[in-house]
Amino acid sequence: xxxxxxxxxxxxxxxxxxVRDLVVEFKAGGGRVVxxxxxxxxxxxxxxxxxxxxxxxxxxxxxxxxxxQLPPPNSGDVIFxxxxxxxxxxxxxxxxxxxxxxxFQDPISSLDPRMMVxxxxxxxxxxxxxxxxxxxxxxxxxxxNNVGLDPELVLNRRSYEFSGGQCQxxxxxxxxxxxxxxxxxxEPVSALDVSIQAQILNLLQDMKDRYGLTMIFISHDLAxxxxxxxxxxxxxxxxxxxxxxPDVIYSKPAHHYTSALINSVPIPDPTRKRTTVPxxxxxxxxxxxxxxxxxxxxxxxxxxxxxxxxPQLREVSPGQFVACHHPRx
Amino acid sequence: MMSIxxxxxxxxxxxxxxxxxxxxxxxxxxxxxxxxxxxxxxxxxxxCRAAMGLLSGSNVQxxxxxxxxxxxxxAMTREEVRNEFGTGMAMIFQDPMTAxxxxxRIGTQLSExxxxxxxxxxxxxxxxxxxxxxxxxxxxxxxxxxxxPYQLSGGMRQRVMIAIAISCNPKLLFAxxxxxxxxxxxxxxxxxxxxxxxxxxKMSMVLITHDLGVVANHTDFVAVMYAGEVVxxxxxxxxxxxxxxxxxxxxxxxxxxxxxxSGERLxxxxxxxxxxxxxxxxxxxxxxxxxxxQKCHDEHPPLLDAGNGHLYRCxxxxxxxxxxxx
Numbered sequence: 001x002x003x004x005x006x007x008x009x010x011x012x013x014x015x016x017x018x019v020r021d022l023v024v025e026f027k028a029g030g031g032r033v034v035x036x037x038x039x040x041x042x043x044x045x046x047x048x049x050x051x052x053x054x055x056x057x058x059x060x061x062x063x064x065x066x067x068x069q070l071p072p073p074n075s076g077d078v079i080f081x082x083x084x085x086x087x088x089x090x091x092x093x094x095x096x097x098x099x100x101x102x103x104f105q106d107p108i109s110s111l112d113p114r115m116m117v118x119x120x121x122x123x124x125x126x127x128x129x130x131x132x133x134x135x136x137x138x139x140x141x142x143x144x145n146n147v148g149l150d151p152e153l154v155l156n157r158r159s160y161e162f163s164g165g166q167c168q169x170x171x172x173x174x175x176x177x178x179x180x181x182x183x184x185x186x187e188p189v190s191a192l193d194v195s196i197q198a199q200i201l202n203l204l205q206d207m208k209d210r211y212g213l214t215m216i217f218i219s220h221d222l223a224x225x226x227x228x229x230x231x232x233x234x235x236x237x238x239x240x241x242x243x244x245x246p247d248v249i250y251s252k253p254a255h256h257y258t259s260a261l262i263n264s265v266p267i268p269d270p271t272r273k274r275t276t277v278p279x280x281x282x283x284x285x286x287x288x289x290x291x292x293x294x295x296x297x298x299x300x301x302x303x304x305x306x307x308x309x310x311p312q313l314r315e316v317s318p319g320q321f322v323a324c325h326h327p328r329x
Numbered sequence: 330m331m332s333i334x335x336x337x338x339x340x341x342x343x344x345x346x347x348x349x350x351x352x353x354x355x356x357x358x359x360x361x362x363x364x365x366x367x368x369x370x371x372x373x374x375x376x377c378r379a380a381m382g383l384l385s386g387s388n389v390q391x392x393x394x395x396x397x398x399x400x401x402x403x404a405m406t407r408e409e410v411r412n413e414f415g416t417g418m419a420m421i422f423q424d425p426m427t428a429x430x431x432x433x434r435i436g437t438q439l440s441e442x443x444x445x446x447x448x449x450x451x452x453x454x455x456x457x458x459x460x461x462x463x464x465x466x467x468x469x470x471x472x473x474x475x476x477x478p479y480q481l482s483g484g485m486r487q488r489v490m491i492a493i494a495i496s497c498n499p500k501l502l503f504a505x506x507x508x509x510x511x512x513x514x515x516x517x518x519x520x521x522x523x524x525x526x527x528x529x530x531k532m533s534m535v536l537i538t539h540d541l542g543v544v545a546n547h548t549d550f551v552a553v554m555y556a557g558e559v560v561x562x563x564x565x566x567x568x569x570x571x572x573x574x575x576x577x578x579x580x581x582x583x584x585x586x587x588x589x590x591s592g593e594r595l596x597x598x599x600x601x602x603x604x605x606x607x608x609x610x611x612x613x614x615x616x617x618x619x620x621x622x623q624k625c626h627d628e629h630p631p632l633l634d635a636g637n638g639h640l641y642r643c644x645x646x647x648x649x650x651x652x653x654x655x
Contacts, residue, residue: 055512055514055515056482056483056512056515057482163369163601164369193368193369193539194539194540194541194580194583194584195368195539195579195580195583195597195598196368196369197583197585198583198584198585198595198596198597198598199597201585201595202594202595202597205594220512220513221513221585222513222587223513223584223585223586223587224585226585226586226587226589227585227589227590227593227594227595247590250587260514261513261514262587263517264513264514264516264517265513265542265587266516266517266520266540266542266543266545266546267542267545267546268540268541268542268545268569268581268584269545269569270545270546270565270566270569271566271569271570273546278514278517278518278521279514279517279518280518281468282482282484282485282515
């Protein structure tokens with residue numbers, strides 16, 4: 001799994017975000033280094049939703065944050081609408097970032113419990129001095145209506161008075177306040193019940209259409225991203241395994257890890273038993289990742305070549321790219 | 330193994346009496362796995378905790394009978410009920426991050442109940458702890474005994490929780506959303522592990538979850554709860570084959586499906602649970618149900634039997650000829 005390589009890059013006029021050879025490392029003490037994201041490249045076209053999928057600890061959240069330069073990556077370029085964010089001075093970066101917003105995983109802890117909903121949503125407008133006080137008040141109401149909350153009922157309440165699903169709606173309203181062109185959603189529904197999950201996923205789809213957003217959707221659950229994404233990128237231990245359209249990835253996954261992820265999704269039908277065994281073990285430590293293909297320690301098809309040589313991303317069918325020496329056929 | 334009869338749980342709140350569990354009857358046969366499914370706030374966790382006698386406080390009122398292994402738990406003192414924990418019944422809690430004590434080593438936490446319940450000495454308890462860790466498929470159990478919870482991943486912590494729960498060979502294991510905080514790959518591992526342990530140790534199990542996908546392959550019976558009541562109950566095969574409740578159907582439809590097309594909208598359950606302090610007099614699901622009729626607003630449906638032990642609480646069950654509300 002290793003996926004270095006740029007075969008999947010599209011380089012056309014529609015690309016709004018281009019990430020090249022992004023590396024994020026954290027110092028772990030004792031001279032050790034956590035390789036959170038290792039030389040990842042990808043691009044996102046206008047109006048597209050790219051889903052980044054992988055297990056806990058694969059670096060997907062770090063990757064999402066590194067796009068926003070939170071914190072700036074160790075090396076690599078993030079080019080958003082022609083501007084290289086990694087090279088911008090601090091103040092210009094801050095203003096460039098208003099066009100990209102993030103929705104965080106835990107809707108309850110990402111809202112300040114001491115602030116009223118009206119202030120939570122107005123805060124970004126106020127920080128950037130957008131509009132007069134009256135205009136901002138109108139905007140806040142409009143945003144709340146758009147995310148399906150009644151302004152009269154919620155404006156003067158605080159986040160602890162709401163359920164997880166409602167808090168996530170408030171977070172989404174807040175992230176849309178500055179009318180961003182790109183939204184990065186980090187596991188926006190992982191903390192929610194299935195019934196609420198569906199509501200939030202539909203809401204994100206609606207917001208995408210209404211505001212013409214380009215989205216990056218980070219999740220560990222392949223079933224969740226199926227409905228919302230146009231392109232899926234599967235990650236493992238800081239590297240890319242597979243990139244492709246949802247229909248292709250689900251019907252014929254080429255990477256053994258993608259196939260294991262699909263087989264882990266529970267099927268709500270007792271008459272259909274899984275025949276495959278779930279993926280065993282846990283990912284190795286990113287402090288000392290395996291040589292060659294990083295997935296080889298858990299891969300059913302691993303050979304000596306996988307330990308010796310890192311696979312590069314290559315196209316196995318139109319639009320489907322995989323980094324594996326022995327792809328599934 | 331356990332029989333719950335007419336269980337009610339009420340909490341006194343500043344807004345009035347909140348009835349979290351209403352008239353729940355549930356049989357847990359020996360060796361069987363029972364799934365309890367419902368949204369957040371449907372009363373599934375409270376019902377199980379009340380059955381185990383874990384709820385206490387002056388604001389809690391519990392009525393009904395709970396017979397466990399031939400003993401009437403509701404008539405026993407707290408101390409007597411406590412003696413059943415570990416050897417009789419055990420619970421796996423939802424959040425493996427907070428259920429373990431962060432400042433004590435895994436070995437100490439795991440051997441605690443072995444020493445307390447089974448009277449083992451320290452050395453024997455630690456040896457048995459290592460065996461238990463290998464039983465839940467933790468590699469290098471000896472090293473694990475010396476670690477602290479923060480050094481483990483969520484999946485590993487949940488395995489430790491399971492090891493603690495099964496340490497004294499309980500007859501009945503409650504698993505309260507054991508996989509909700511975990512990744513899908515780890516979820517599949519943990520569910521498989523629980524099924525295998527249940528078979529090998531001949532335990533009964535109650536699996537609490539909000540995901541019908543989880544119960545489909547890991548339970549023998551399912552009870553669906555809504556607003557504190559059991560609204561549908563059947564064997565797992567019967568429930569999925571002949572669903573009666575519009576609510577169960579809606580819950581099933583809201584699960585993202587890997588067979589969906591890209592861009593397809595998910596079906597949602599509009600609205601939310603009724604206010605538990607001020608319940609509507611009719612069916613609790615009436616405002617969210619697409620089949621609701623006037624009768625549903627006026628009269629509370631009783632639990633009916635379809636004839637084969639399939640219970641449901643609906644005036645107009647699915648399969649009944651009735652026009653869907655436009």
